[in-house]
Amino acid sequence: MNSQTPTVDIEVLKNILTNLVTVPESVEITRDVDELGVQLSVKVNAVDMGLVIGRNGGMAKAIKTVMTAIGMAHKMRIRVQILEPDGSTKFGEDEQPQSNARSFSKPTPPPTSDFDEFALN
DSSP states (O other): OOTTHHHHHHHHHHHHHHHHSSOGGGOEEEEEEETTEEEEEEEOOGGGHHHHHOGGGHHHHHHHHHHHHHHHHTTOOEEEEEOOOTTOOSSOTTOOOOOSSOOOSSOOOOOOTHHHHHHHO
């Protein structure tokens, strides 16, 4: 392994993230090595969290896949953890989460007894 191997993971991840986010100066990556491999913890601006995670987590999954491939090329196990930025909330202060389930104001009426008439005929 060459002398750049320990930092190539950080360089690749930083390059991906700085080209993705709107505030590239706020990208922070910390690298920890433990018995499970290398863990890269990522912090970005709260405004850019949606861009980094993507719809249904697609962008985050793609970033993790690329970093796993980089790790395999350098015989390392790389894990990427995206940290929630300071002061961020999932919902606004006065917002409530909206459910996709429908709520009905009127209960559905019980079935009519027309069935009895058909059964007798």
